[in-house]
Amino acid sequence: MKRIGIAVNQNKPSAVDVTGQLVELLEAKRVSVLVDSGVADQIGRSDLAMDVQHFPGKVDLVFVLGGDGTLLGVARQLAFFDLPILGINLGHLGFLSEAEPDDLHSAVDRVLSGDFHLEKRMMIEAAIIRNGQVIHNSIALNDVGIAKGSFGRMVTLSVYVDDMYVDTYSGDGLIVSTPTGSTAYSLSCGGPIVSPHINVIVVTPICPHRLNSRPFIVQKNQEIRVEVSATHNDMGVTIDGQVGYKVEANDTILVRKSSHYTTLIKWQERGFFDVLRQKLHDPN
Structure with a gap:
């Protein structure tokens, strides 16, 4: 070396x-x-x-x-x-x-x-789709957040896993995280802690306006599709809480496991x- x-x-x-x-x-x-x-x-x-x-x-x-x-x-x-x-x-x-x-x-x-030893950490990638066209692509080690802005009202997010409808969440938004990101924003929103040696994807609602809205976990090879609905456009997607993109009503966000990893020295x-x-x- x-x-x-x-x-x-x-x-x-x-x-x-x-x-x-x-x-x-x-x-x-x-x-x-x-x-x-x-x-x-x-x-x-x-x-x-x-x-x-x-x-x-x-x-x-x-x-x-x-x-x-x-x-x-x-x-x-x-x-x-x-x-x-x-x-x-x-x-x-x-x-x-x-x-x-x-x-x-x-x-x-x-x-x-x-x-x-070298520890491979799973990453995820996100695509924002508007009118059938991909307008942004990005990769994340921690998480992809889909949320309302500071002064926006609630957003409604319909979630599908591999084209199977899961639920519709109204509230502040949703976090899609890796196991590495499970101890970050997702944890503060009530999401589970996941060992980084288990390659799965965690979906955690942010301040949901329903008592029965709960986080869930899917397999690493499954795709999360989120369809955005709102009466305003004060919304965005954040990548690892550092990079942001504006989102509009009727946009779709696709999140899946990336083919790339972060390799950490441990x-x-x-x-x-x-x-x-x-x-x-x-x-x-």
């Missing part, structure tokens, strides 16, 4: 300092390093600068310095290239990260010695439920 790219959220207060430390550690181990262009100049290493989207073919893996949101964004950028990602948490929760700034020496040593001794307890603050 001789070529490593570093993607950085430079808005994090410690981002520049940690990036500098990481570059020094890697170069001391004779590792070839490329650094996110926005930060390379700030650490005085413009010779290492490269935009993250150009990492594929130039590096063997990517260190992501930031929080979960940073890692989600990088995962979408690199989804088509199967580059392993190690998250180094500079954020608050860091649920997807495997290392902390205090562990840089250990993290570098473990990666270079191969003391880790330590052998840290299981999913260990991380779950730690990050969600189990007092025991």
Whole structure:
């Protein structure tokens, strides 16, 4: 493992300092390093600068310095290239990260010695269809949200699985998530926690206006079709809570498993439920 790219959220207060430390550690181990262009100049290493989207073919893996949101964004950028990602948490929760700034020496040593395993995380893709034409396509690691805007009234969403009618939900919207995304927005809306080793798709209503509206889970190879109905156009689709598209009444959203995965670098001794307890603050 001789070529490593570093993607950085430079808005994090410690981002520049940690990036500098990481570059020094890697170069001391004779590792070839490329650094996110926005930060390379700030650490005085413009010779290492490269935009993250150009990492594929130039590096063997990517260190992501930031929080979960940073890692989600990088995962979408690199989804088509199967580059392993190690998250180094500079954020608050860091649920997807495997290392902390205090562990840089250990993290570098473990990666270079191969003391880790690769975890394939399922992704989903969404298409927005208007008047029979696909107007937007996108890919997500966490979730696809279909919801009303801040001041919009309720939306009504008719849901089909493989063309079989499931139910019609009136409320704030709907979340379609991966197992990785089951611990994010879906969880806060009452959705189930799903182990990332089980490739399924979770559908969770957002503030449904009916007592019997409940989340449900479908197989990974099934397609979710959502038909939108509303008396207003203050609605949108969000991808991982970061990318948004306007939606109009009578639009259709198709969500299915993507053929691409995010590959995360994980330590052998840290299981999913260990991380779950730690990050969600189990007092025991």
